[in-house]
Amino acid sequence: MPSPRYWREIPARYRLEGGRCPACGKVTYPTRRVCPECRHEGMEAIALSRHGRVVTFTTIHVAPTEFQMEAPYPMAVVETPEGARLMVQVADCAPDDVKLGLEVALEFRRIQREGRSGILCYGHKAVPAR
Amino acid sequence: MREVAIVGAGMTPFGELWTSSLRDLFVDAALGALRDAGADHLDAIYVGNMSGGQFVGQEHLGPLMADHLGMAGVPSMRVESACASGGAALRAAFFEVASGASDLVLASGVEKMNDGADVTGVLATAADQESEVYHGITFPGLYALIARAHMAAHGTTLEDLAAVSVKNHRHGALNPKAQFRGEVTLAQVMGSSLVADPLRLLHCSPVSDGGAAVLLCPLERAREFTDRPIKIRATGMATSAMALADRKDPAYLDAVAAAANRAYEMARLGPTDIDVAEVHDCFAIAELCALEALCFTERGRAGEATRAGETTIGGRIPINTSGGLKSKGHPVGATGVAQAIEIVEQLRGEAGDRQVKDAAIGLTQNMGGSGASSVVHIFERV
Ligand SMILES: [Zn+2]
Numbered sequence: 479m480p481s482p483r484y485w486r487e488i489p490a491r492y493r494l495e496g497g498r499c500p501a502c503g504k505v506t507y508p509t510r511r512v513c514p515e516c517r518h519e520g521m522e523a524i525a526l527s528r529h530g531r532v533v534t535f536t537t538i539h540v541a542p543t544e545f546q547m548e549a550p551y552p553m554a555v556v557e558t559p560e561g562a563r564l565m566v567q568v569a570d571c572a573p574d575d576v577k578l579g580l581e582v583a584l585e586f587r588r589i590q591r592e593g594r595s596g597i598l599c600y601g602h603k604a605v606p607a608r
Numbered sequence: 609m610r611e612v613a614i615v616g617a618g619m620t621p622f623g624e625l626w627t628s629s630l631r632d633l634f635v636d637a638a639l640g641a642l643r644d645a646g647a648d649h650l651d652a653i654y655v656g657n658m659s660g661g662q663f664v665g666q667e668h669l670g671p672l673m674a675d676h677l678g679m680a681g682v683p684s685m686r687v688e689s690a691c692a693s694g695g696a697a698l699r700a701a702f703f704e705v706a707s708g709a710s711d712l713v714l715a716s717g718v719e720k721m722n723d724g725a726d727v728t729g730v731l732a733t734a735a736d737q738e739s740e741v742y743h744g745i746t747f748p749g750l751y752a753l754i755a756r757a758h759m760a761a762h763g764t765t766l767e768d769l770a771a772v773s774v775k776n777h778r779h780g781a782l783n784p785k786a787q788f789r790g791e792v793t794l795a796q797v798m799g800s801s802l803v804a805d806p807l808r809l810l811h812c813s814p815v816s817d818g819g820a821a822v823l824l825c826p827l828e829r830a831r832e833f834t835d836r837p838i839k840i841r842a843t844g845m846a847t848s849a850m851a852l853a854d855r856k857d858p859a860y861l862d863a864v865a866a867a868a869n870r871a872y873e874m875a876r877l878g879p880t881d882i883d884v885a886e887v888h889d890c891f892a893i894a895e896l897c898a899l900e901a902l903c904f905t906e907r908g909r910a911g912e913a914t915r916a917g918e919t920t921i922g923g924r925i926p927i928n929t930s931g932g933l934k935s936k937g938h939p940v941g942a943t944g945v946a947q948a949i950e951i952v953e954q955l956r957g958e959a960g961d962r963q964v965k966d967a968a969i970g971l972t973q974n975m976g977g978s979g980a981s982s983v984v985h986i987f988e989r990v
Contacts, residue, residue: 487738506854508739514849534760534858536752537805538744542728545744550802553745555753555853563853565740573805578760589743601743 484599491601494528494584496562497521507562529607530558532580537573544590552576556584556604570605581607609706612840613990615833616645616823617949622937623787625817630664630720633819633942634673638716641821645833650823651710653677653684656697656717657941660686662730664723673716690734691890693717694820694944695974695983699843702985705824716821717946719939727815731940734977736851748812748891750852750978752804755893757859759806761908764896766806768911770797772892773810773934775920780931782961787816787937811892816937820945822952827990836956841969842986844871850980861894861979864901868973871984879903882925882986883967884954886947888975889932898973899927902984921964929954929962944974944983955989 489495490508497509501518509521533555541549552568554576568576569587582604589601618640620633628636634655642648655673660666670685689696694717701715721727732741735750745753758764774794780786797810823833830837846866849855855862872878879902887902889895896910904925905913913919919927930936930950933943951970953959968989975982 487742514854533853534753534757536749536756536807537802538746538749539802539804540728540746540748542732542741542744542746543726548744550805551744553743553749553753555858565743565745565851565853567744578756599742 489523492586494526494602496524496526496560498524505560505562507564524560526558526560526562528584530556530582530584532576532578532582533557533563534578535568535576544592554604556582564602567603568605569603575606583607610708611827612702612705612824613827613830613837614822614840614948614952615825615830615837616641616647617821617952618644619785619820619946619949620818621785622816622818622939622946624722626722628817630660630666630718631672631676633720633817634716634718635676637718637819637821638677638714641714641823645823647712647823647833650679650682650712650714652704652713653679653682654697654701654713654715655684655686656694656944657686658688658690658693658719659730659733662733663725664720689981689983690976691888691940692944692974692976692981692983693941694946695972695985696845696944698822698945698948698985699845699983701824702840702843705826711825711829713824714821715824715945716819717942717944718819719941720817721815721939722817739851739853746804748804748807751891751893752807753852754858754897754978755806758893758897761859764911766798767794768896768915769806769811769892770794771915772889772895773797775914776889776928776932776934779921779929779962780935783931783936786931786935787814788935807891807893813890813933813938816939818937818939818942818946820942820949822945822948837990838952838955839988839990840985841877841988842871842874844868844874844984845982846870847981848979850977852978859897861897861901861975861982863979863982864898864973864975867982867984868902871986875986877969877986881969882971883969884926884929884951884964885971885973886928886930886932886950887973888943889928889934890938890975892934894975895927895932902971902973921962926964929959929964944972947972947974948985948987951987955987
């Protein structure tokens with residue numbers, strides 16, 4: 479993807495930055511211009527805790543082209559203590575280890591190598607809490 | 609608003625149609641609808657299409673399709689709402705006729721998925737690119753996350769999911785337009801290859817080509833074109849959070865429920881008034897969630913109702929008599945209009961071996977993405 483498109487996402491992807499609505503307290507990931515709950519304009523940046531629990535999960539067997547080498551891999555919706563929910567891969571475990579309510583840490587990882595140029599794209603993955 | 613009727617319907621078979629292009633599929637469906645009504649002109653055309661741009665590199669479908677129908681000059685534009693594009697096109701056409709702006713309007717849907725495109729990648733553009741697709745999720749993956757949540761919340765089983773596919777293939781075997789006309793067994797479904805756990809290949813709708821079109825006009829003029837007009841009693845649409853992670857309950861399709869409530873209210877009807885329905889079973893779990901959001905069953909009971917045969921032809925509320933997306937096929941932009949055509953055939957009494965006895969009121973539910981948009985229509989024999 480063009481560099482500016484990637485750069486724009488860096489605060490969310492590298493620093494796990496979300497948004498908190500100063501009016502109603504709603505937390506989103508990533509941040510937004512307008513609060514989806516009360517439509518207040520201007521969310522405040524908030525660093526999310528680097529851990530959470532699994533809300534629901536799957537294992538991807540038929541993967542998109544960029545991820546084919548990694549399949550099968552588990553993915554989950556993870557909720558942080560702030561109430562933000564993230565779609566992430568679950569790494570460093572067997573697919574069968576992922577369960578509802580599993581406590582996970584969110585770790586900075588390489589997400590994909592993009593296209594022929596091989597640009598490395600980063601973000602967070604969940605790993606079972608130790 | 610004026611009352612609106614469907615007076616003509618046409619569709620191609622669904623399947624891997626290597627000899628037909630995107631425009632051919634539209635023209636075949638549109639000519640079918642015009643001939644069915646004996647109409648020789650149109651006041652406007654709506655083309656439901658998810659991704660001509662990515663599937664075959666073709667945008668600007670409004671004029672392209674009008675031109676190839678021999679109707680260059682007629683107002684014509686594309687309507688996009690991912691897999692709900694067809695339902696959205698029908699809704700747009702409905703309002704154009706209901707408003708009094710036009711009398712003869714074609715609502716169509718078309719998709720050419722088998723022309724070499726990376727189908728998984730194209731379909732994934734209906735999810736949130738930055739927060740979902742970036743991390744490696746696929747469409748079956750999103751519905752697998754919904755399925756896992758539904759199983760945990762309501763005790764839905766793998767047998768429940770498989771029963772949806774078995775039932776829809778049994779229906780589709782009776783539909784000459786269906787892509788897959790073979791029945792499948794519970795064991796075959798449960799033994800098919802894993803796509804995104806717990807969803808297997810035979811829980812997933814196929815990659816399809818196809819076109820579908822219906823002709824709308826004011827109800828008061830309908831008898832000029834047909835002696836069996838089908839009135840559109842209501843249209844309802846709703847949206848939800850785009851990303852699955854942003855929905856309060858991943859096991860509940862709230863956009864479907866909201867669209868249904870709006871349609872029920874507009875029609876002044878309730879779920880028990882519906883005789884037959886086509887719902888958006890892109891994956892087996894989607895049919896179960898749709899049944900609950902449409903209030904055809906209590907929340908969490910759709911799997912049980914399916915296994916008990918309540919949703920089969922001859923059951924309490926026959927669902928997807930066409931074979932559904934699973935068996936009939938799912939050319940994404942065409943699906944919403946094809947659903948309406950199945951209901952038109954049912955209400956006209958022309959559904960042959962699939963006919964639901966005395967069907968007078970029918971419903972269609974079409975859905976985009978992982979349920980971020982949904983369109984519901986209610987139809988009545990008049
Ligand atoms: Zn707020």
